[in-house]
Amino acid sequence: MRPRAALGIMKILAVFAHPDDEAFGPAGTLSRYALTGHSVRLATLTQGEAGTLGPASRLSRLELGRLRADELRCSARAMHLTALNIYQLPDGRLSELPAEEGLAIIRAELNDFLPDAVITFHSLGISGHPDHRTAARWCLQAIQEQANGTRLLAYGLSEAQVKRIAHRTLVPIPDDEITHVIDVSAYLEYKFRAIRCHQSQSESWERMQTIEGGIESLLQNEHFSQVSPVPPKRSREDSLEM
């Protein structure tokens, strides 16, 4: 068995494809655990250089990647994360890469950090972005290879949340796959700070704030599906602790 963290302290590794996935994604959960004494590391596989919003029209890909990596550092600080590793796989082309390239990064993260739980995208990718789906696939493969009990939690939006975000086509976690619902209402200020770090993506954020009923009620819970090991029962847990 791999060594566990000190009693009651969890090590959580989040793996995402792009700068901002963590902020618009499970930032409430990452903040909640980081701020309550757990060790939370983020690994982002690309620098987001293929983005199309905001300054993308006037910056080279190199410049945009640098800007977005800086925004990601700001976001990690806003969430009080323990560590951040930014990789330089090609944004928009993860699905075209030999799987070994992504797997090597994720295996190295797992071996170095020895997390109790890994958080990544739901296999449907939330927005359906091929990079998201590829990152989810790589994480599942790397975790299954290790077969040491590390949990893999797939983050996504619930069906009810997706219905409220009517201006975008998003793919929810099917309700019957949700295993964890984390109340992050006390941590939304950290999530919002993290999102505001991603100034190049501010169009997305402005749009979300017009959602009927208010952004706080939309985002007060974050949803996960534990995909490995498959939990014996499909009850819904309200925390990530074992």
Ligand SMILES: [Zn+2]
């Ligand atoms: Zn993304």
